[in-house]
Amino acid sequence: MKNLKNIFTVLLVTLVAFNCSNDDDAAVAGPTGPSGPDFTGVYTQQDQMGRPAVNTVFVSSGSKDMFNTTVPSNQNAAFQSMFEANLTGLSPAYANPGDANALGLDAATFTGLLATDVLNVSLDGTTTFYDGTNVLTGRTLADDVITVELLLIFGGEDFSENPTLSNDNVDANDKAFSTSFPYLASPW
Secondary structure, three states, X not given: OHHHHHHHHHHHHHHHHHHOOOOOXXXXXOOOOOOOOOOOOOOOOOOOOOOOOHHHHHOOHHHHHHHHHOOHHHHHHHHHHHHHHHHHHHOHHHOOOOOEOOOXXXXXXXXXXXXXXXXXXXXXXXXXXXXXXXXOOOOOOOOOHHHHHHHHHHOHHHOOOOHXXXXXXXXXXXXXXXXXXXXXXXXX
């Protein structure tokens, strides 16, 4: 949660700094520099993190660059078997054929969902990573994303398996979120 806050803070500071000028002697006639960011050119995707920790944990180290530059619609076909092998090798909750997580997903189905590393967002319902009813329908700042992922990976069918592996024990942000846009906690 703290890293997410830091990323948003850096982004906000960058946007503000881009629009600020230290030139007190600028001509009154109007701006002489660029009027906004320049998005012309060729861009290459370098990293993906639709679901935090998924890429980090389930993509084997030699395949990170390939995963990060693969279009999400092609990720499942290219990486699901790697995700499944890494999940079953990592989690005792999937040690037996037919084992499932609390969503009722066996290893193959669950890793098929995870291998397409995008953040799903519900356009007409509750937006949350997990609230007990709604699952992977988006994400709010206060969602405990890592604990939810740990529960789905290690918690078994009812979240009771492997309790020492199923919680990151970070239950709140270090500062309260704001009630107004951009909703991030104030810098410390």
